[in-house]
Amino acid sequence: MIPRYSRPEMVAIWSPETRFRIWFEIEAHACDAMADLGVIPRANAEAVWKARDAQFDTARIDEIEAVTKHDVIAFLTHLGEIVGVDEARFVHQGMTSSDVLDTAFNIQLTRAADLLLADIDALLAALKRRALEHKDTVCVGRSHGIHAEPVTFGLKMAQAHAEFDRARARLVAARAEIATGAISGAVGTFANIDPAVEAHVCAALGLSPEPVSTQVIPRDRHAMFFATLAVIASSIERLATEVRHLQRTEVLEAEEYFSPGQKGSSAMPHKRNPVLTENLTGLARMVRSMALPAMENVALWHERDISHSSVERMIGPDATVTLDFALARLTGVIDKLVVYPERMRANLDRLGGLVHSQRVLLALTQAGLSREDAYATVQRAAMKTWEEGRDFQTELAADARVTGALGADGLAALFDLGHHTRHVDTIFARVFGA
Incomplete structure (x- = not known):
C-alpha cells in the first residue's frame, strides 16, 4: 500500500x-x-x-x-x-486476543467491501452510459486478434457491464461470508465467557456470530473474500487490455483521454500511450497475488497458530486499497474514453468484406450445396481476397456456382451490416432491462 x-x-x-x-x-x-x-x-x-x-x-x-x-x-x-x-x-x-483481532479484522473487511461495492456501482453507471451511447456504433469483432464478424462498441461495454454486475453479486456474497465475529475464548468453547456476550457484541457491530470457531474465525471465509477480489481484479484487467489493444496505432478505434499538458514519453514528443490501462494491468496482478496467501492461511494448526497474522496485516489493506484505486481509475478511463467510429468502420472494411463469409457459407448450404462444397467455395474466394487485397463480394460474384445458387441480388443482400446487429436491442434488454 x-x-x-x-x-x-x-x-x-x-x-x-x-x-x-x-x-x-x-x-x-x-x-x-x-x-x-x-x-x-x-x-x-x-x-x-x-x-x-x-x-x-x-x-x-x-x-x-x-x-x-x-x-x-x-x-x-x-x-x-x-x-x-x-x-x-x-x-x-474470558476473552482471547483473537476474539478482538478477528472480529475487528472482519469489521474492517466489511467496511472495505462497502466502499468497493460503491466503486463498482460507479463503474457500472459509466459502462451503461457508454454502452447506450454506442449501442449502434458498428465495429469489427475479433477472435484470436483476427477480424471475425461485426459487433458494436456498445456491445463491448454491455458485456463489461454484465461482467461487473456479476462481480458485484460475488462481492456481496463475499462480504456476507466474512461478516462474522467470535467472542468465544481461548479455543472457541466459551469456557470462560457466556455465548450471550458474543451475540451482544456481534449485534452491536453488525456481524453474525461465527457458528463454530476455534481460537480464530475459520480462514476459508477470508480465502473466499480475497479470491473474489482477485476475480474482480481480473475483470479490470480484461477491460483494460481491451482498451490497450484498441489504442494500438494500427487499430486506434478508441484511446484513453490525453489531457492538456500530458506527456507520453521523455524521448518522443508524439507519444500517446495507454498508461492508465497499463497501470491497471499491473495493479490487477498485485491484487491477484494476494489471493494465494489467503488460501494458504486456511490450514492453520489445530485450534490456531499465528502464521496467518503477518499475511493478513499486509493483504487486508493492500488488496482492498489497491482494488479501490483500480476500480476508480477504470471508471475514469471508461468515462473519458475517446471513441473513433470512423476508424472502426475503416477497420471493419479493411479486409474487403470478409467479415460476411459465414453468411455466404450458410446461404449456399441453404441453396443446396453440401457444407463441404460451400465452405471450399467461400474459402477459395476469401483467400484470394485476403492474399491479393481484392473485394470479397466481387470474387464471389465471379463464381458461376455462387451466382447460380444465390443470384446477384441474393449475394449482395448477404453483405448487409444490419443483419449482424439486428439483435442488439435484445441483448441490451437482457443486460439493462427493457
Missing part, C-alpha cells in the same frame, strides 16, 4: 486509529453484555465507555508493545491508563 495507488477513505479503514477504535468498541460492548449478565459490575462497564471519545495514543501503544511484544496487551494497558486500572480490570475477561 503506497500513497501513489491509494485513496484516503479506504486507507482510513486500515489506520491504527481506526483499528484501535474498533478494538475498543468490541471490548466495551463485551463489558456491557457481561454487566447485563451480572458477571461484572455495571459501574465498571460504564467506566470503560469513558474512553468513547478518547484519542488513543498510537505512539504510547507502540511503546508498551516494544516491552510486551503483544499488540492487544499493549492496547489494553493503554486503555487502563485512560479509564483507570481498577475500572478496567474486567475488560477482556
Whole structure:
C-alpha cells in the first residue's frame, strides 16, 4: 500500500486509529453484555465507555508493545491508563486476543467491501452510459486478434457491464461470508465467557456470530473474500487490455483521454500511450497475488497458530486499497474514453468484406450445396481476397456456382451490416432491462 495507488477513505479503514477504535468498541460492548449478565459490575462497564471519545495514543501503544511484544496487551494497558486500572480490570475477561483481532479484522473487511461495492456501482453507471451511447456504433469483432464478424462498441461495454454486475453479486456474497465475529475464548468453547456476550457484541457491530470457531474465525471465509477480489481484479484487467489493444496505432478505434499538458514519453514528443490501462494491468496482478496467501492461511494448526497474522496485516489493506484505486481509475478511463467510429468502420472494411463469409457459407448450404462444397467455395474466394487485397463480394460474384445458387441480388443482400446487429436491442434488454 503506497500513497501513489491509494485513496484516503479506504486507507482510513486500515489506520491504527481506526483499528484501535474498533478494538475498543468490541471490548466495551463485551463489558456491557457481561454487566447485563451480572458477571461484572455495571459501574465498571460504564467506566470503560469513558474512553468513547478518547484519542488513543498510537505512539504510547507502540511503546508498551516494544516491552510486551503483544499488540492487544499493549492496547489494553493503554486503555487502563485512560479509564483507570481498577475500572478496567474486567475488560477482556474470558476473552482471547483473537476474539478482538478477528472480529475487528472482519469489521474492517466489511467496511472495505462497502466502499468497493460503491466503486463498482460507479463503474457500472459509466459502462451503461457508454454502452447506450454506442449501442449502434458498428465495429469489427475479433477472435484470436483476427477480424471475425461485426459487433458494436456498445456491445463491448454491455458485456463489461454484465461482467461487473456479476462481480458485484460475488462481492456481496463475499462480504456476507466474512461478516462474522467470535467472542468465544481461548479455543472457541466459551469456557470462560457466556455465548450471550458474543451475540451482544456481534449485534452491536453488525456481524453474525461465527457458528463454530476455534481460537480464530475459520480462514476459508477470508480465502473466499480475497479470491473474489482477485476475480474482480481480473475483470479490470480484461477491460483494460481491451482498451490497450484498441489504442494500438494500427487499430486506434478508441484511446484513453490525453489531457492538456500530458506527456507520453521523455524521448518522443508524439507519444500517446495507454498508461492508465497499463497501470491497471499491473495493479490487477498485485491484487491477484494476494489471493494465494489467503488460501494458504486456511490450514492453520489445530485450534490456531499465528502464521496467518503477518499475511493478513499486509493483504487486508493492500488488496482492498489497491482494488479501490483500480476500480476508480477504470471508471475514469471508461468515462473519458475517446471513441473513433470512423476508424472502426475503416477497420471493419479493411479486409474487403470478409467479415460476411459465414453468411455466404450458410446461404449456399441453404441453396443446396453440401457444407463441404460451400465452405471450399467461400474459402477459395476469401483467400484470394485476403492474399491479393481484392473485394470479397466481387470474387464471389465471379463464381458461376455462387451466382447460380444465390443470384446477384441474393449475394449482395448477404453483405448487409444490419443483419449482424439486428439483435442488439435484445441483448441490451437482457443486460439493462427493457
